[in-house]
Amino acid sequence: xxxLVESGGGLVQPGGSLRLSCxxxxxxxxxxxxxxxxxxxxxxxxxxxxIKEDGSEKYYVDSVKGRFTISRDNAKNSLYLQMNSxxxxxxxxxxxxxxxxxxxxxAFDIWGQGTMVTVSS
Amino acid sequence: EIVMTQSPxxxxxxxxxxxxLSCRASQSVSSNLAWYQQKPxxxxxxxxxxxxxxxxxxxxxxxxxxxxxxxxxxxxSLQSEDFAVYYCHQYNNWPPWTFGQGTxxxxx
Numbered sequence: 585x586x587x588l589v590e591s592g593g594g595l596v597q598p599g600g601s602l603r604l605s606c607x608x609x610x611x612x613x614x615x616x617x618x619x620x621x622x623x624x625x626x627x628x629x630x631x632x633x634x635i636k637e638d639g640s641e642k643y644y645v646d647s648v649k650g651r652f653t654i655s656r657d658n659a660k661n662s663l664y665l666q667m668n669s670x671x672x673x674x675x676x677x678x679x680x681x682x683x684x685x686x687x688x689x690x691a692f693d694i695w696g697q698g699t700m701v702t703v704s705s
Numbered sequence: 706e707i708v709m710t711q712s713p714x715x716x717x718x719x720x721x722x723x724x725x726l727s728c729r730a731s732q733s734v735s736s737n738l739a740w741y742q743q744k745p746x747x748x749x750x751x752x753x754x755x756x757x758x759x760x761x762x763x764x765x766x767x768x769x770x771x772x773x774x775x776x777x778x779x780x781x782s783l784q785s786e787d788f789a790v791y792y793c794h795q796y797n798n799w800p801p802w803t804f805g806q807g808t809x810x811x812x813x
Contacts, residue, residue: 619802621749627794629741630748631802643800679748690796691739691754698748 586610586694588680593699600670600703604679606663606696614638614658617683619692620665622676622701630676633665634683647673670703677701707731707798711791711805717813724780726808729791733773739798740769740778743807744789752791753778780810788812 592604606618619634633644633654642654653666663680677700681692708731718724728738736756741749751760753769756776766781780787793805 626750628806629743629794629804631800631804634800634802645801689754689760690737691751691760691794692741692749692762693751693754695748695750 586682586702588682588694588696590678590680590696590699592677595702595704596670598671598703601666601668602670604665604667604678604680604699604701606665608661608682609662611682611694613656613661616685618656618663619681619683620654620663621679621681621692621695622674623645623679623698624673624676627676632678635663652659667701670701672703675701675703706801707734707795707803709793709795709803709805711808713808713810714806716809717811719813720785722813723781724783724787724810726778726780726791726810728771728776728778728805730774730776730795732798734795734797736772737795738769738771738776739794739796740767741792741794742787742789743792749792755780761803783810 587609588605596602620632635642635654651669655664678697679698680696682694710729712727719727740753743749757769768779770777789810790807791808
C-alpha cells in the first residue's frame with residue numbers, strides 16, 4: 585500500500601524549532617518530488633516547500649524562506665521539514681505529499697494524514 | 706504568483722442533484738489544474754488532474770473541464786459522501802504552487 589506518515593508535530597513556543605518527518609512506503613520514494621503543504625485552522629491549503637527527487641533543487645514559499653529547510657533521505661524513504669524561528673502564523677496541520685512527474689499527472693496524488701504544529705506561549 | 710479564485714464559497718445542494726464548482730486563474734495555467742476533495746479531519750484527496758482526468762479510483766460522477774483560466778468541477782449526482790470542501794490547484798507556473806480558497810458543498 586502506498587502510504588505517507590507524518591510525525592514530529594506538537595506545541596512549541598514562538599521562536600522555537602521543530603523537525604517534521606514523513607515516512608514513505610509502498611513506492612519508489614527516490615523517483616518522486618516531495619512536498620509539504622500546510623493548513624491553518626479553519627483555512628485553506630498552502631504549499632510550503634518541495635524538493636526534487638535527488639535533493640538537488642528545493643523551493644519555498646516566501647513566508648518561510650530562511651526559516652524552514654526541506655530535506656530528504658532516500659535511503660530511509662523519508663522526508664523532513666526543519667522549522668526554525670517559528671511564529672504564531674506557522675500554526676497549522678502540515679501534510680507531506682507526493683508529486684509525480686508530468687508524464688504521470690504532476691498533481692499531488694498521495695497525502696499523509698497530517699501532523700499538527702501549534703506555536704504558542 | 707498565479708491567484709486561483711473559486712466560486713461559490715458555499716454551495717447548498719440536495720442529494721441526487723448536480724453540483725457545479727468554478728475555479729478561475731489570474732493567468733493561463735493551460736490544463737495544469739487539479740481538484741481535491743477534503744472532508745473534516747482528513748487529508749485532501751486528489752480527484753482530477755490535467756483539468757479533466759480522473760485520478761485512480763475516483764467515481765465517474767466527478768468530471769472536470771476547462772483550460773487556460775476557467776475551470777469547472779461537476780458532480781453529476783451528489784451522494785452523501787460527496788459533501789466536503791473542494792480545492793483547485795494550479796501546477797503550471799511555479800513556484801509557488803497555488804490553491805484556490807475552497808468551495809464547501811453542503812447539504813441543502
